[in-house]
Amino acid sequence: MHRELLLLGLLRNEDMHGYRLAEFIAHDMAFCTDLKKPTAYHLLQKMAADGLIDESAEQEGNRPARTVYRITAAGEARFQTLLRENLRHYQSIHFAGDIGLAFIDALPQDEAHDLLRQRHAAITAEIEHLSSVAGQTHTDGGLALVFDHYLYHLRSESAWLAAVLNGEPRTSPPG
Amino acid sequence: MHRELLLLGLLRNEDMHGYRLAEFIAHDMAFCTDLKKPTAYHLLQKMAADGLIDESAEQEGNRPARTVYRITAAGEARFQTLLRENLRHYQSIHFAGDIGLAFIDALPQDEAHDLLRQRHAAITAEIEHLSSVAGQTHTDGGLALVFDHYLYHLRSESAWLAAVLNGEPRTSPPG
DNA sequence: TCCTGACTAGTCAATCTTGACTAATCAGAA
DNA sequence: TTCTGATTAGTCAAGATTGACTAGTCAGGA
Known part of the structure; x- marks a missing residue:
C-alpha cells in the first residue's frame, strides 16, 4: 500500500512518465524504498485502471513515445x-x-564474533557514505526527515552491534 | 534467501512437518519474520527438490498424513x-x-503532529507488550539476542519520533 | 561515415507471496 | 448423541515482484 502512496505522492508534485518515476525512486529514494522499475509500471497500470491516475501519450522528437501519468481527483x-x-x-x-543472529550459536564463538565485526564495518561504511552524500540531494522538506530517520537508524544499529561485540548486557535502551 | 536460512535452521534443530514449522514461526518468531504458511510450504517443496531436505510421510492415529522434513548433508x-x-x-x-514522512508537508502541521503522536503511542504500546511477554518464550540462545535487538530498535524508533515531535534538531545520534 | 557504448522506455516470463479455501478430526456443551 | 467451534494439515488461484531482455536513439571517436 505504501508503494501506491509513494507513486501518488510523486505524481502529485509533477506529471511523469514511468521511466522517470522509476529512475527518481532508484536514484533519490534508494535509502527509503526498494520499488523496482517493473513493479512501478505494474502499479501505474493498476492505478490507471482504478481511475487514480490518467495516462496520456507524449512524443518528443523522434524518441519512442512515452506514457505520461497525471493524478486525478480520485487519486488525490x-x-x-x-x-x-x-x-x-x-x-x-x-x-x-x-535470522542469522537467531542461529549464531551454530558457529564457533570466534568466527561468529569476526563475522559480526565485518557486519559492523559495513554499517559504519554506510553511515560514512550517507553522511558524505547528506547535503547533495533530497535535502528538502519531508525527504530530509526520512534521511535523518535512516541515519539515526543506522547509528542505532551500529551502537547495538557494538554493545553485543563488547559483551555488554542485553536489552539496554538507546540514549 | 534468509527465509531458506530460517527453515533450514529450524529443521537442523528438529525434524518437522510444514504445519508445525509455520506455526512455530508465526507464534514464536513473529517479531523477527513474517514468513507465511503457504510461503513456507512453497520453500519446503523447492528445497526438497534441490536436495537440501528429505520428505517422509508420517501417520499418527487416524489424523491426516503429514509430510515430515529432515535436513540433508547438502542442506547443512x-x-x-x-x-x-x-x-x-x-x-x-x-x-x-x-513514505508517509516523505509527504508529511501535504498535511496541515497540526494534523500531521497529531497523527505522529498516534504513531508514537502505537510504538509505546508495542514496547509495553513486548516487555511484558519478554520472559515467556524465545528466551534461549540466539532468539534472546534477536528479541533484544527488536526491543532496542523499538526504543530507538520511539526516541527518534519523540525528538521529531519535540521539534528537536535533526540528525542527532542515538545514545 | 561507421561503430561502440550508453541512455531511454518499456515488456515479459518466471518466480514469490498470500488470502481464502478445503477437508478431516477432535473436544465439549446441549 | 448430535452439533458447534476450534485445531490440524495443507492446497490453490490470484496477485505482486523482479531479473533479464528488447528495441530504438544518441554522442563521440576512429
Whole structure:
C-alpha cells in the first residue's frame, strides 16, 4: 500500500512518465524504498485502471513515445487517505539480518564474533557514505526527515552491534 | 534467501512437518519474520527438490498424513554458507512508515503532529507488550539476542519520533 | 561515415507471496 | 448423541515482484 502512496505522492508534485518515476525512486529514494522499475509500471497500470491516475501519450522528437501519468481527483483523495493511514500507524519491521543472529550459536564463538565485526564495518561504511552524500540531494522538506530517520537508524544499529561485540548486557535502551 | 536460512535452521534443530514449522514461526518468531504458511510450504517443496531436505510421510492415529522434513548433508552445508553470508553483511532495511514522512508537508502541521503522536503511542504500546511477554518464550540462545535487538530498535524508533515531535534538531545520534 | 557504448522506455516470463479455501478430526456443551 | 467451534494439515488461484531482455536513439571517436 505504501508503494501506491509513494507513486501518488510523486505524481502529485509533477506529471511523469514511468521511466522517470522509476529512475527518481532508484536514484533519490534508494535509502527509503526498494520499488523496482517493473513493479512501478505494474502499479501505474493498476492505478490507471482504478481511475487514480490518467495516462496520456507524449512524443518528443523522434524518441519512442512515452506514457505520461497525471493524478486525478480520485487519486488525490486516495493519497490523502493513504497518507493519513501511513502516518497514524506504526508498521513493524523485520530484519533479514536477525535470522542469522537467531542461529549464531551454530558457529564457533570466534568466527561468529569476526563475522559480526565485518557486519559492523559495513554499517559504519554506510553511515560514512550517507553522511558524505547528506547535503547533495533530497535535502528538502519531508525527504530530509526520512534521511535523518535512516541515519539515526543506522547509528542505532551500529551502537547495538557494538554493545553485543563488547559483551555488554542485553536489552539496554538507546540514549 | 534468509527465509531458506530460517527453515533450514529450524529443521537442523528438529525434524518437522510444514504445519508445525509455520506455526512455530508465526507464534514464536513473529517479531523477527513474517514468513507465511503457504510461503513456507512453497520453500519446503523447492528445497526438497534441490536436495537440501528429505520428505517422509508420517501417520499418527487416524489424523491426516503429514509430510515430515529432515535436513540433508547438502542442506547443512547450505545452512553453514547462508548463515555466514547473513552474519557477515549488513542488509539495509526500508521503513514503510517513511513514505508517509516523505509527504508529511501535504498535511496541515497540526494534523500531521497529531497523527505522529498516534504513531508514537502505537510504538509505546508495542514496547509495553513486548516487555511484558519478554520472559515467556524465545528466551534461549540466539532468539534472546534477536528479541533484544527488536526491543532496542523499538526504543530507538520511539526516541527518534519523540525528538521529531519535540521539534528537536535533526540528525542527532542515538545514545 | 561507421561503430561502440550508453541512455531511454518499456515488456515479459518466471518466480514469490498470500488470502481464502478445503477437508478431516477432535473436544465439549446441549 | 448430535452439533458447534476450534485445531490440524495443507492446497490453490490470484496477485505482486523482479531479473533479464528488447528495441530504438544518441554522442563521440576512429
